Amino acid sequence: MRNKPVVIGVAGGSGSGKTSVTKAIYDFFQGHSIAMIEQDYYYRDQRDIPYEERLETNYDHPLAFDNDLLIEHIKTLQKREPIEKPVYDYTVHTRGDRTIPVEPKDVIILEGILVLEDERLRNLMDIKLYVDTDSDLRIIRRLLRDINERGRTIDSVVDQYINVVRPMHNQFIEPTKRYADIIIPEGGQNHVAIDLMVTKIQTILEQKSIV
Ligand code: CTP
Structure with a gap:
């Protein structure tokens, strides 16, 4: 019987660099045994629900997710x-019929804006991270990504940011920082923080006698 996998939660505002x-x-543990779960999925x-209503x-509200x-x-x-x-x-603002099979792994990374908001999810995590990035950088990244990858217009991104993303961030996402074990400034560019994380995950894996 193998030990329970290590579960790492990675939260932070939209465009903060959670993905990096x-x-x-993920790249460090390639070849080891690691799975990625995106809360967005x-x-x-x-x-x-008709497309127009999905708009x-x-x-950015906790109730949008099927936790x-x-x-x-x-x-x-x-x-x-x-x-x-x-x-x-x-x-198209919804899931499709297709699913992806995910095999059990030694390390599970759970990433998403509100993964630290639900106490039940927090209780499943061994390590809780919050990626903390200034809002000007986050909106720039979001604007570029939503236009290039998510089929949006500048007007729709700006409108959604001001009316929904920003207030929801302040109300629901930012307060979850208090639950984090580690707050990582500047996301994927913070190599020291990532090295520390990798070392910590290795230690937990050794303690659980997985490696
Ligand atoms: N979202 C959206 N339309 C949908 C579903 C989600 O615009 N149909 C937006 C939400 O407004 C939410 C964002 O997607 O703010 C969540 O994704 P985000 O955290 O920005 O992307 P990641 O790549 O997961 O994270 P990061 O930018 O930090 O790497």
Whole structure:
């Protein structure tokens, strides 16, 4: 019987660099045994809701996520059983029919704006990180990404940022910083923080006698 996997939560505002931090850790453990779970893929299923209505959804509110399914999946992976991860399409604002099989791994990285907001999720984590990046950098990154990768216009990104993303960040995301074990300034560019994380994960894996 193998030990429970190490679960690492990576939270932070939109455009903070969660993906770069997560990728840096992921790349280090390549060839080892590591799985990546994006909270974004667990936005509530909106396939039955017309496209126009999906545009009105508040995607920065905790209730936008199907955390019950996410928690069930993390617990399943902790039992060393496989899951079928949903696949989310930002251009149409919902998941598709396709799922991705994820095999159980020694390290599970759970990344998303609100992964530290739900106490049940926090209780599943061995390490909690918050990527802390200034809001001017975050909006610039978000603007470029949403236009280039998520099929948005400048006007829609600016409107969504001012009316939804910013107030929700202040109300729900920023306060979760207090739950973090480690606050990482400037995300993926912070090589010292990433090296420390990698060392810590290795120590936990050794303690759990996985490596
Ligand atoms: N979002 C959206 N439309 C959807 C679903 C989500 O605009 N249909 C937006 C939400 O407004 C939320 C953001 O997606 O703010 C969450 O993704 P984000 O954290 O920006 O992306 P990551 O790549 O996960 O993180 P980072 O930029 O920190 O690397």
